[in-house]
Amino acid sequence: MDFFILNTFNKLRLADSIQRKKYVISKGIDPFFSNVFRAYKFVVLYFKEVFKAPFHFREVINQCFEVGLRSLSLITLTGFVTGIVFTKQSRPSLEVFGASSWLPSLISIALVRALGSLVTALICAGKVGSSIGAELGSMRVTEQIDAMEVSAINPFKYLVVTRVTATTLTVPILSLYCGFVGLLGSYLNVHTHEDTSFVAFFENGFETITFLDVFTSVFKSIVFGFTIGIIGCYKGFNATQGTRGVGRAANEAVVLSMFFVFVEEIVIVQVSNWIRNY
Amino acid sequence: MEALKNISNTEIVISIKDLYKSFGELHVLRGVDLEIFKGENVAVLGKSGTGKSVLIKIITGLLRPDTGEVKVLGQEVAHLKGKELDVLRLRIGFSFQSSALYDSMNIRQNLEFPLVMNKKDLGKAEIKTAVEEVLEAVGLSDKLNQMPSDLSGGQRKRIGIARTLILKPEIMLYDEPTSGLDPITSMEINELIAEVQQKYNTSSIIITHDLTCAKVTANRVAMLLDGKFLKVGPFKEVFSDSDKRIQSFYNYNFTE
Ligand SMILES: Nc1ncnc2c1ncn2[C@@H]1O[C@H](COP(=O)(O)OP(=O)(O)OP(=O)(O)O)[C@@H](O)[C@H]1O
Ligand SMILES: [Mg+2]
Numbered sequence: 001m002d003f004f005i006l007n008t009f010n011k012l013r014l015a016d017s018i019q020r021k022k023y024v025i026s027k028g029i030d031p032f033f034s035n036v037f038r039a040y041k042f043v044v045l046y047f048k049e050v051f052k053a054p055f056h057f058r059e060v061i062n063q064c065f066e067v068g069l070r071s072l073s074l075i076t077l078t079g080f081v082t083g084i085v086f087t088k089q090s091r092p093s094l095e096v097f098g099a100s101s102w103l104p105s106l107i108s109i110a111l112v113r114a115l116g117s118l119v120t121a122l123i124c125a126g127k128v129g130s131s132i133g134a135e136l137g138s139m140r141v142t143e144q145i146d147a148m149e150v151s152a153i154n155p156f157k158y159l160v161v162t163r164v165t166a167t168t169l170t171v172p173i174l175s176l177y178c179g180f181v182g183l184l185g186s187y188l189n190v191h192t193h194e195d196t197s198f199v200a201f202f203e204n205g206f207e208t209i210t211f212l213d214v215f216t217s218v219f220k221s222i223v224f225g226f227t228i229g230i231i232g233c234y235k236g237f238n239a240t241q242g243t244r245g246v247g248r249a250a251n252e253a254v255v256l257s258m259f260f261v262f263v264e265e266i267v268i269v270q271v272s273n274w275i276r277n278y
Numbered sequence: 279m280e281a282l283k284n285i286s287n288t289e290i291v292i293s294i295k296d297l298y299k300s301f302g303e304l305h306v307l308r309g310v311d312l313e314i315f316k317g318e319n320v321a322v323l324g325k326s327g328t329g330k331s332v333l334i335k336i337i338t339g340l341l342r343p344d345t346g347e348v349k350v351l352g353q354e355v356a357h358l359k360g361k362e363l364d365v366l367r368l369r370i371g372f373s374f375q376s377s378a379l380y381d382s383m384n385i386r387q388n389l390e391f392p393l394v395m396n397k398k399d400l401g402k403a404e405i406k407t408a409v410e411e412v413l414e415a416v417g418l419s420d421k422l423n424q425m426p427s428d429l430s431g432g433q434r435k436r437i438g439i440a441r442t443l444i445l446k447p448e449i450m451l452y453d454e455p456t457s458g459l460d461p462i463t464s465m466e467i468n469e470l471i472a473e474v475q476q477k478y479n480t481s482s483i484i485i486t487h488d489l490t491c492a493k494v495t496a497n498r499v500a501m502l503l504d505g506k507f508l509k510v511g512p513f514k515e516v517f518s519d520s521d522k523r524i525q526s527f528y529n530y531n532f533t534e
């Protein structure tokens with residue numbers, strides 16, 4: 001059935017290249033739909049393959065380290081600075097109401113609900129998404145992926161499934177870490193102003209955080225991680241036209257995954273608010 | 279070099295009948311017929327862009343034919359999927375025009391990779407011996423721990439061949455094994471190809487522009503022209519043909 005749809009599009013495009021006329025909808029829109037369809041097939045294939053042996057555990061672990069190592073320093077820096085700056089900028093507004101003792105809980109909510117996972121996802125989209133796109137892209141154009149295929153190694157399983165699984169597992173961990181580092185930054189600022197103790201800061205901060213907050217945040221990060229991995233792999237795996245294609249794959253992977261991260265953020269926040277008010 | 283052995287075998291390992299393949303408006307293969315016998319080396323000659331690489335990619339199932347029949351070791355490649363295709367592919371070695379070494383792995387890992395992934399029952403020691411054996415065969419034993427980027431083009435090509443030999447294939451497909459190499463290294467590769475044929479009794483298709491390579495490694499040569507084979511036969515026979523296009527291919531090669 002799927003194959004049939006794809007084939008129809010392909011045939012029509014072929015027919016079109018001969019006669020320069022027939023499109024299902026129009027010249028600009030047809031390739032868009034066949035691309036969406038191919039991306040959809042790619043995602044479905046991931047879910048088909050991920051639960052089938054062989055699992056390449058070792059390679060998944062390798063890729064997890066790659067993801068972590070590539071983004072850790074930037075996440076640490078950004079998370080820490082975000083914590084400090086956010087605290088610093090929020091203090092005056094709270095002081096107006098004499099409520100600066102609420103700072104820890106305000107910051108915790110901001111970091112846990114939104115900033116931690118969003119900052120991490122954007123950094124990973126930039127660093128990890130682009131490098132996956134470039135790596136798989138160059139393997140495609142230098143025929144390394146074909147070489148795997150002819151030696152009876154399933155490149156989708158070995159390259160794509162492992163990477164997507166790795167980002168899906170690692171991004172949530174990095175997000176939690178980012179939130180924690182952000183809180184440390186915030187604590188540093190609060191401590192220098194109000195002389196709050198470490199324990200008091202965290203007790204105060206965590207008081208207002210609910211299970212739903214943490215759950216939503218982790219769920220969101222899992223979705224972000226999957227998005228970044230699958231888009232990077234899709235772009236790289238389907239790279240064409242030599243070295244230029246490699247650059248383009250890396251670039252498009254970043255832009256597209258950032259776009260999707262924002263869309264998903266909005267959707268998930270909406271849904272979690274419904275659940276919260278239910 | 280030893281004289282090419284005469285192939286009296288009539289067992290067909292690759293049979294291609296009336297094969298067509300186009301990319302959009304570009305009609306690359308238009309009615310290709312070819313049979314390869316067991317233990318035989320066949321050189322495929324033809325100008326750049328005539329579809330030689332496309333032909334062997336169809337043989338391993340990397341590309342699908344539009345119409346026509348391609349049977350390898352008795353099986354129709356286009357009908358195979360998943361496991362069955364993998365089993366067949368393990369019996370075919372494919373040495374890429376671009377070498378296609380995995381550039382994130384060193385030479386040892388490159389050579390081990392097909393074995394580790396496909397022969398789960400092999401022990402560490404057996405893998406090590408297999409790696410040493412093929413490296414020895416291509417004469418690059420000292421490069422074991424280097425990265426592909428540290429090697430020259432010719433060395434990469436030889437490692438590429440070693441990586442396919444490690445699975446002991448019954449059929450070898452060489453895509454321009456000697457292109458871009460100096461005459462001495464070319465000769466070494468030619469000897470390697472002939473040796474592989476002798477030692478493992480493989481059947482091979484050797485794609486090349488290099489007439490010397492065709493002459494010394496192949497039992498028969500096949501001229502690909504305008505999407506089909508113009509003439510197939512022993513080297514001498516093909517090039518004694520008076521067809522202008524064959525003659526110009528021959529002259530161009532030797533008067534440069
Ligand atoms: N995947 C593909 N998509 C579109 N066109 C292709 C594809 N592969 C090959 N072609 C086209 O098919 C034609 C034959 O290509 P092929 O690589 O087989 O040439 P070749 O005979 O191997 O040449 P060379 O000696 O330069 O390697 C070329 O014009 C090429 O552009
Ligand atoms: Mg070629």
